[in-house]
Amino acid sequence: MGQGLPVTSYALLGLLTFGDALTGYELKQRADATLRFYWVSPAMSQVYSELARLAEHGLVTPSGEGRGTTYTISDAGREALTTWMRESAPGFPVLKHPVALRLLLGHVVDRETTVAMLRDHVLALEKEEAALVEVRDGLRGHDGPGEIFRHPSLVADWGLDYFENERRIVGDLIRRLEDEGP
Amino acid sequence: MGQGLPVTSYALLGLLTFGDALTGYELKQRADATLRFYWVSPAMSQVYSELARLAEHGLVTPSGEGRGTTYTISDAGREALTTWMRESAPGFPVLKHPVALRLLLGHVVDRETTVAMLRDHVLALEKEEAALVEVRDGLRGHDGPGEIFRHPSLVADWGLDYFENERRIVGDLIRRLEDEGP
């Protein structure tokens, strides 16, 4: 690991590479808008403690004191981020999927309970997908090759495809469960 | 939360509903074989401490002392699990996807680095998929409607579909990146 920092630190640091200075509050909003789909939504308190740590390491530069302090990535920060991206392996995704977990244990409840859960999941997927569509739309105009939001837009497309596919699979699973005898 | 226990406790408890008595060691293996695809692979040490906690709550029944102790789910355990499944909401999946995260930040490294990472991810997906295929094959013969491995097989199919789809998407992303000018 580049510096022994947790991945979330680099993730937050990375959100500062899009050209602007952010307060902790704004950084949290950006994380909620984008990062939460592929990583996590860190708690407010964690955003502040991470920013403090990044500043200690000289990877971000605070501007102003007390209320309204904004942070920009420093040259050292940019270098640390690049090194981390190049020299360390990403590792395989970890999925914490409570719906799949409960489906796995479907034999301990009745079928209706399982089917209802899957239906709810489809609704939740549709909501999340709508939120991601909005994010993706917000990138339009700066998402061409070489433009600043190129990669975020690729990831958004990836996420949308994932949601779409999951909706389809879960729909199939519901049908398979319902086609079984009583 | 049914009892205030973490989800992983219920997950491990759930792995004991398939009709057999397991040692901590065997439970860990079962978790590695199935749970790790949709939830987590708890560390050995955690398996033992979770089993101790479940036993304290009377949700599992240990048989034998010291080395070779096996655990079975108790009636109370079965009831706690069912209640948890019925009364609590699953919540939305959380994905920790380091590859997507790094793709999001693709503008801080050169394209070759990103493409190489995506190619490696495809290879990793193929390996994981192969492992899941073996798991799924092991369920054959007991995976019909009403049979004990019915739900595990549904989840395995879900996982296989997910892997297949992700391979396809990532392949598309690689092509999109390569089609861009230098």
Place this chain on the structure above:
DNA sequence: TGTAGCATGTAAGCCGTTACATGATTGA
């Protein structure tokens, strides 16, 4: 004037991992 959003933290605590420690059993 009061409430929603902006803004920033501290403290406690749980979940889970890594590192460490120990010993029995099985098979090459």
Place this chain on the structure above:
DNA sequence: TCAATCATGTAACGGCTTACATGCTACA
């Protein structure tokens, strides 16, 4: 007999969340 696997834990620690605490600013 030596290594791999089976088997079971303890201790330390890090990451992250929840709960709590504080106060400003904009606007209805």
